[in-house]
Amino acid sequence: MVVWDLPLRIYHWLLVIGVFGAFITSEWDDRNVHQFFGMAVLGLCMFRLVWGFIGSPSARFVSFINPPNHV
Numbered sequence: 001m002v003v004w005d006l007p008l009r010i011y012h013w014l015l016v017i018g019v020f021g022a023f024i025t026s027e028w029d030d031r032n033v034h035q036f037f038g039m040a041v042l043g044l045c046m047f048r049l050v051w052g053f054i055g056s057p058s059a060r061f062v063s064f065i066n067p068p069n070h071v
Helices: 006-027 031-054
Strands: none
Touching: 006 031
């Protein structure tokens, strides 16, 4: 059973790289690289919001919530 589809797996690893890159470049004199990582993370978050509504059944937000009788 596949828990996450390929776009979501790529999203998770790109998010890790983006947050780590923003953290590393936060003290650099050149702010352009840091801003690039920040904008990339923002774009990834927007992708996740869209994918949560139109993605595969396991990636949709409605699959996160279980009804009380199932819990």
